[in-house]
Amino acid sequence: MQILESCDQKTTIHNIYVYPTKVGWIYIVAVLVMWLFGVNYDNNLVLLTALFGGSCFLVSIFLTWSNLRDISIFPYVSSHEVRANEGVPMYFSVQSSDKVVYGVRIASNLSQAMAPMDVAHGSKISLLCQDLGRGIFRLPRFKIYSDFPLGLIRAAFYVEANEVVTIFPRVIPCEFLPQKDFRNFNGRRKEHATQTNSLNARADAELSGLRKYQAGDSLNLIAWKQLAKGRGLMVREFSADTSSCVKLNETSVRARHYEEQISMLAHAVNALSARGVMFGLEFAGINVLPNKGERHRLSLQKALALLPKFEDVDALSLNNEKTNFTSTKLHLGREFKGGKL
């Protein structure tokens, strides 16, 4: 759990706001009307009733304020990954020295109304904040309030967190086809690297062996004979493959639109990371060299999360990027021709 240290605060006389609720206003009007009638018609019984109502209202102001004073609220955010459209779970720990706080509710513009709770020292209140999709999520201002005891007066105080949470893209499980990545850790192409397009595996590359099929392997590499022989789905491995690194790019997944592409790539990142494969990412301006491990995975997820949203991307610039990719392929093609293959 990540404690949001910047926004823990104790309630004092200066930061508790006390005001009538909607029903409280109706009550005030009713009492005033009764008082007016009592005075005008010289009816002391009505007047007494109105004064009693008004007095109880005034006393309840003090009770309502007293209910919320001298407590501290510590907000927490879950340290688990938060994915888009799943909501951001928030937790609030209540610290009150020796009392029970009645009818506490927490609200923000990004959360649904919650039922009132009675909380004591050490209680935790959870709240799900609605997120606005992947990316940077700025925590909203939380209003912690109570209408105890009569529901006519509300005491509230505000907790403002200047913290942000990165919301990772939603993961869509899918088949993906990573490309071979011949860049080394310095980003340089390896010497005499024989570019092998996994989609166009050459038969004259030396077969180094067979291994079991793993999701994402090219269909062209499947050893159909082995399958026919009943040995299961196997994949040919070639010794000419001088690179064991792969990369994910926009062609690695088949998506209908941009966001789906990101979500599928997010799944691919998790899957490859789980397998312990060295992989990189080249997508929409992200150019991450192959690596492996949890940190690498998180950095890629964060990078995908921080990609501009579709509505922010200029359609023209997106087309230009596609054009650039295409011309790069052509360039490689010419080199390819010049190469040993």
Next chain:
Amino acid sequence: MIVATKAMLLMGAIFSLAVIFLGAHLSYLAATVALVAVIMRILVALDFMAPPSRRVVRALSIVGLIAIAIFKILGGAWGDASVSLLILGCALKFLEINNKRDALVQCTAIFFLSSVPYIFHYEVYIALYLLLVPLMSLWSYLAISANLSIKQEVKILGLLTSCAIPLVLVLFIGLPRPAGLWSLPQSLNKNIDVSGISEEFSPNEVSSLVRRGDLAARVIFDGNIPNIRYFKAVTYEFNAGSRWYPSRSSRDYQMRLRYMYRPKDEVTRPFKKANAQKYRVMVEGRGSQFIPALSESYSTDKSIFYLKGGTYVTREAFSSRLAVDFEYPGTIGDDEPTGAYLRELLFVHPKQNLRTWDLVSKLEEQNLTQKELANKIFMTFATGYKYTLEPGSYGSNAVDELIFERKQGFCGHYAHALAVMFRMAKIPARIAGGYVGGKVNTNYVILRDFDAHAWTEAYIDGKWQRFDVVPMLNSNAVGRDIEEVLQAPHNPSMKFTEILAQVREYLDYHWSVWVINFNEESRLSFVKSGLNILVLVLVILGFCWGLYVIGLYHRRLNKADIEVELTLKFFKNMQKLGYEIQTGDDLWRFYERVYVQITGVQGVELNQDLKCSENENQLLLQLREAAMIYDQLRYAFRSSKEQKELRQKYIILLEKILHLAKSSP
């Protein structure tokens, strides 16, 4: 959301009480529909029936509205119809309570509705309603808004009321009351005059009034109570045979007061005199406009108006208890009757009571002064006449019959006869109706219906003088209990009822003085007294003390369990000894941290061979035990005795741990 059943029951009870007290002022059918709706909602809350469908609700609404319409068509007052509509609306809203907010709004509506019976009831028994119903309303709010046990709710109610009541008293006494912003509408009662003192006087009709013991008024004197007390309420100047009415000018004036009031039309009131004695009249509201007061009384009360006959009236008939302050005697300005008024005061039917005409003519031939003539006429009744409440009915020559034939009657007959005889002697005369005597109770006088009396007033030697025949006939007949007058035998078993009556009178009197009729004058006179200011200050201090008690009690009410308190204290002490305490720590987390700190081993393993000193080992073991005991105290169900023992053990353990922590490096 399910609204608390408690709240529904309370609101239903308040509503039912209000309907019962409004009783005769409601359309019975509409009230029945309303009660049915409320009962249905309560049954739904108790899960005895399913919520009614929209059709049922609509049907109830239509039936209720038709009932109110019929009630109005059949002669119901607008006010009563409005109240019936309010009741019906409230009841139907009951059926539509779906959430907490609806319930709170309905609670507010019922709180408002619960004050409507105060328009019609002001006797001392309403005090119970006044105490109970606002408390129940408050409880309803609490039951809706907070989910507490009954014990906790009672505590909070106690807190609220202990602070609110002194504040109410302070505001009631201290807050100035502005004058009315708009005039009273037509009385919600029909203008039923049940006081007996009315705009029409007939000697044959007064006797029924004189037999009743209903309370008519209380008169509180600021000082000595005068021995002779004639409280005049109305004067009858216009004579139509055996019937008398107030003068035309008075009746016109009263009409104008009701419909076209203009300040310049007001008749000049008596002036204030030095050393005038103050007194207050608290009149029961029985559909009358007349205020009984001593002759030549002076009042600055703007809600009452002075008539030529020397009486005071309100603009409209009043149905609730009314208090008016007077000073007496005042100085009357020029009250000599002239013009049409004088003609009224002298008019007597020339063809009736012929024998009396002869009698008066013979007296006039004696060439007496007006005063002597009046005395002569008055002394006609000195001997040979009797006072009785059952003289039988008199005809159109009632005076002749009284003087020459029956020679018996009650106050009305003699007042009528005397007034007629004065007019025959060309002395302006009128009949005055009101109350005489009354029962003295400490510093105030109780006037009941059997104290009603009629006497004659004549304008002689430049002023109005009172002539009352009845004391000559029977000194006991005026202002005494009806049983004494009729010489009824005293029943010993009535002693208990007499005591009850006295207690009731005592309560009712103080209720009238301090609650019902506590007006702006009362408030000012209360506040002017030093002793009262002291009482007020004490009440304010009481309120402040109440607030302080709330603060203390609230902490106690909200106090967390002892184990939590002890643990927090323990953490504070450990922190002072240098141990790290983090936010949100409990004993288990603290134990794990201390374990890592001491042993350097991540992950607590029970059977591990710990490389630490004996002290530290003990510290860890005891800390672990304390954490286990804490969990048992908090979450395991135990009897209170076992809980107490375990708590003791826990306290001892914490002390040992602190001791070990101090001794460890």
